[in-house]
Amino acid sequence: MPVKNFVVGCFKEEEGVFKAVKRVRTSGFKLHDIYSPYPVHGLDEAMGMRQTSLHTAGFFYGLFGVIAALAGMAYCTVHSWPLNIDGKPHFPLPSFIPITFEFTVLVSSVGMTLTFCWLCQIMPGVKKHIFHPRQTDDLIVMAIELTKDSQAEEVKKWFADLGAIEISQQRAEEGWWYGNFSMPAKYEQELEAGHPVTS
Amino acid sequence: MKEQFVMPAKLRTISIVLLAIGILALIIGIFALNGPVSGTRFWIVLFFNAIFFLFMTLGALIVLCAATLAQGSWHIAYRRVIEAIFMAMPVFAIIAFIIMMCLVWGDKSAIYAWADKSLVAHSKLLQKKSAFLNPTFYTILAVIMLGLWTYFGYHIRKLSLKEDLSTAGTTKIFWKTYRVAAIFVAFYYVSNAVSTWQWIMSIDVNWYSTLFMWYIWASLFVSSIAVITLFVILLRNLGYLEWITYEHLHDMGKFMFAFSIFWMYLWFAQYLLIWYGNIPEETTYFTIRAWGSYHTLFYINLIINFCAPFLILMTRDSKRNYTIVAYMAILVFIGHYLDFYLKFMPGPLKNNWHIGWYEIGITLGFIGLMILVVTRNLSKAPLFLKNHPYMKEAIIHQS
DSSP states (O other), X not given: XXXXXXEEEEESSHHHHHHHHHHHTTTTOEEEEEEOSSOOTTHHHHTTOOOOSXXXXXXXXXXXXXXXXXXXXXXXXXXXXXXXXXXXXXXXXXXXHHHHHHHHHHHHHHHHHHHHHHHHTOOTTEEEOOSOGGGGTTOEEEEEEOOTTOOHHHHHHHHHHHTOSEEEEEEEESSEEESOTTHHHHHHHHHHTTOOOOO | OOOSOXXXXXXXXXXXXXXXXXXXXXXXXHHHOOSHHHHHHHHHHHHHHHHHXXXXXXXHHHHHHHHHHTXXXXXXXXXHHHHHHHTTHHHHHHHHHHHHHHHHHTTOTTTOGGGOHHHHHHOHHHHHHTTTSOHHHHHHHHHHHHHHHHHHHHHHHHHHXXXXXXXXXXXXXXXXXXXXXXXXXXXXXHHHHHHIIIIIGGGSTTOOOTTHHHHHHHHHHHHHHHHHHHHHHHHHHTTOOTTOOHHHHHHHHHHHHHHHHHHHHHHHHHHHHHHHHOOHHHHHHHIIIIXXXXXXXXXXXXXXXXXXXXXXXXXXHHHTOHXXXXXXXXXXXXHHHHXXXXXXXXXXXXXXXXXXXXXXXXXXXXXXXXXXXXXXXXXXXXXXXXXXXXXXXXXXXXX
């Protein structure tokens, strides 16, 4: 995963973030992500994010659950070793339905949970760079990635104009890594040594 | 913003024409449908329609009370529509009461076998059940239940109208409505069991199912959600309720989707136990429906009420589409009409069932009456609840 330079602005109120999100594209900056302690209504739409594909995945997990449960039971009790239970028909569909239902719920819920973790890059042992320790407490944190066209001082001034209460420049791993939190310290030293803006 | 609903002349004409068709069918029916089988058909169709429409208007009251108890804000944006629907309940309660009295006190043993003393004298089972199933008890309970449902409906409507006149920002009436809703829900879930057992399950007098009340409840809840949705979309098309957005539509679509699945769950829970147990006195109920002459209707019922809502309303985009949700609401309405048809008809009519001029005429009459009464109730009060504490939250609602 690439190491990149970010300028991070922290906002106390939702209004400041919405104002910043609306202007970020016209200002020509690259928005990395926004971290908030609670779900902010309408922020995903303002950021221009597409609808999640989680429910499509859920549908296919459910479909797999139905087919797997019915096929499994049919193989065991109808094909491999035909069972006659209480004189019921050879393929007793109604008595298979409860197990099919439960198995569908199980497969789709477990599958969707794991897919959610994959999409959000959260897993036991997986670490991500934390831009500000108060991003899960009371601050809404907006990270802007520095590119060739955007200079750090310019972005800092832009944040200050929008009323960000804390502004900092950080150099960090963009994605996740497996291990402990000691990784970013190296990048901070690089930043202090005046590491040039990459990409 | 148009706050006051004015009934359009066209809608009024349509509803009066539908009502006239119903009355015409009733009058022709009185003369044409006589004799043992046709006479039963005459009464059971009237009874079934009256109960279906009564339960659907009652369902609106349950939706409102359940949402009030959950302190939900999603329904406040169109609460006047829900109120207008359950305020049509007294009309259907009176019609249903008259028909029910004709059934138990008149000579109509073809529908309620337990109301006929000569039949009870020969059946040990009916004698055992006669403490619960007898005309006097039936009448008393019907008066109590219909009276109290109507009373609670009036009371909640009165509180809601009083709130419009009170000062903004107060929560006194909100909490009062909350308490009334709690009492109603507690009373309803007892009366639901009694009414469905006594009115509907006792048509097949030798058969019983403890799940029956939940099954009827799911049916009436989802069909009243469908009717609320249809009226909201109708008002939206007429230019009212401008604050209703896709978010509210999405909620109603979700409710139809969820309760269609819930209905199927209960339907199947009842079917599976009877199928698995395979006791003759229980299986007779499904023998005539699934393997008898109702075979086609039985499977159409499952497709309309479960497969169609499940597959069509599953995606987010279809729940946010006015056309799809409106057509699905009509389909769900027809589906649960059919479901009620399958609950009522096989008992007394056996294989002599019809869906002919009489059934369609009476149903159109009831639909006309419903549109007429509901739109009249809508025009009595402003559509915007200006003093409700949740009104702002309801308008900016996101699903």
